[in-house]
Amino acid sequence: MxxxxxxxxxxxxxxxxxxxxxxxxxxxxxxxxxxxxxxxxxxxxxxxxxxxxxxxxxxxxxxxxxxxxxxxxxxxxxxxxxxxxxxxxYIAELADSKYNAAGARYGSGLGYLRENNRQSAKKAYYEFEKTINLQPDYKDAKAKMEDAYWAAVTRVVVQPIIVNSSLYKLSADYFQQQIDQYIAKYSRNKFVIFYGEEQATNQKIVPDQVLSLNFDDFVVGQTYVKERVEKLKRDSVVIGETRDKKPVYGTVKATLSIFEKNISSSGLLDMSITDWKTRKLVHQQKFPGTYVWRDSWASYKGDDRALSNQQLAITRRKEQLPPPPSALFLEFTKPIYNQLVEDIGYYYNNY
Structure with missing residues (x-):
């Protein structure tokens, strides 16, 4: 006090x-x-x-x-x-003040709405929302709030990725499905609505922006094989015994050939956002992705006792068959997808 x-x-x-x-x-x-x-x-x-x-x-x-x-x-x-x-x-006085407060927010919303631009429409939406919170049945605030919402919304049509290769079509379709799922669930900014191209056509949507995705370049299955040869020698190895059964120690030798195969796949995805009315590019970003499939095996000549347990284990491995090209394509798109959705989110979350 x-x-x-x-x-x-x-x-x-x-x-x-x-x-x-x-x-x-x-x-x-x-x-x-x-x-x-x-x-x-x-x-x-x-x-x-x-x-x-x-x-x-x-x-x-x-x-x-x-x-x-x-x-x-x-x-x-x-x-x-x-x-x-x-x-x-002060029950009646409180009710009157709420009504007057709602009227002030309603009037402010109308003022913003008359400015006839997207940012002002967003402000109008929130003013009408406050009006309804203060006085749920105030005049036509709900209808005005709906009008403000659609005046504030940016409609973005996402064009499908085109890959001119039947070999990679399924993988590209899967990548497209991941993007479609992301835009379908997008809810961070209520004033941005994404449409697939087919959906936009069916609903006769006139977009505000068009988001295009194209692979500038991609290479699948570049193979590199490297051989490394090691001369091995180990001393103090029992190589026999004397007539009276005593061990005879000597040196054992071997030549170890280690093979390493790397199959590299990579691509560069271009994302561009274009204003539908002006046809001007408003945002562009490129996202690289790489995936390397690796395999290793070995062979030796000579005495296996010259090899360590680890070296011996790798000689027992056989050369593996690599994944099919479609799987390699899909793998290098995974890091691209992560970069893509992060950039879309960053660009539109506060749009």
Whole structure:
């Protein structure tokens, strides 16, 4: 109370009197704090009403709500009612202030809507939303909010990727399906709606923007085989025994040939966003992707005792058949997809 937070003082004293109805300190605080709190809120209401602030009725409404909350708190505490018998409530005044506040937001929304541009339409949408929150049935606020929404929306048609190769068609179709699923579930920005090209045609959608995806270049299955030859030697190996059965130690040698095969596949996807009306490029980005399939095996000549267990194990491996080209194509598109959706999200989330 000494710090001037009279609302909190009332709340604390009410709480203490609910638990301890004869708490003399809480009684004294409640009596003084309630009067100061009520006086403070009424003063703020008068000041707000005299101000030129377009949204002054929201301040008025807030203070009436605080006064009514204090009254509800006191009415829930029998011991408190002995100290403040008739706490003030402003029900009609609160209703009027809400109505006036809704009217101010509605008028602001109409003003933004008249500016007839997308950014102003977004502002209008939020103003009508606040209108409805304040007064759900205020005039035609719901219809105006709907009008503002569609005036604010950017319709983006996503063109399908074209790959002129039957060998990679299935993989490209799968990549396209991943993109289609992403745009179908996109919800980060309610003012951006994505359409597939077929969907847009069926619904006769006139786009605001067109998002195009094309592979500038891709290479699948570039094969590199490297052979590394190691001369191995190990000393102190038992190579026989004497007539009296004693071990004979010597040196064993082998030549180990290790083969490493890398099959590299890579591509560069171009994403461009074009304004439908002006045909101007508004955003462009290129996303690289690479996938390398690796295999290794080995062979040796000489004494296998010169090899370590690890070296011996790799000699038992056989050369593997690589994945088919369609699978390699799909693999290098995975990092491209991750970059693509991240960039689409970054560009449109606050659009």
């Amino acid at each position: 000494q710090k001037g937070d009279y609302d909190a003082s009332v709340e604390k004293s009410v709480s203490r009197l609910q638990n301890s109805p004869k708490n003399s300190e809480a009684m004294e605080v409640l009596k003084t704090a309630y009067g100061l709190a009520l006086q403070g809120h009424l003063r703020k209401i008068d000041e707000a009403k005299m101000s030129n602030d377009l949204f002054r009725w929201e301040s008025v409404m807030y203070d009436y709500q605080k006064i009514n909350q204090l009254a509800d708190d006191i009415n829930s505490c029998p011991a408190c009612l002995a100290i403040v018998p008739n706490p003030s409530k």
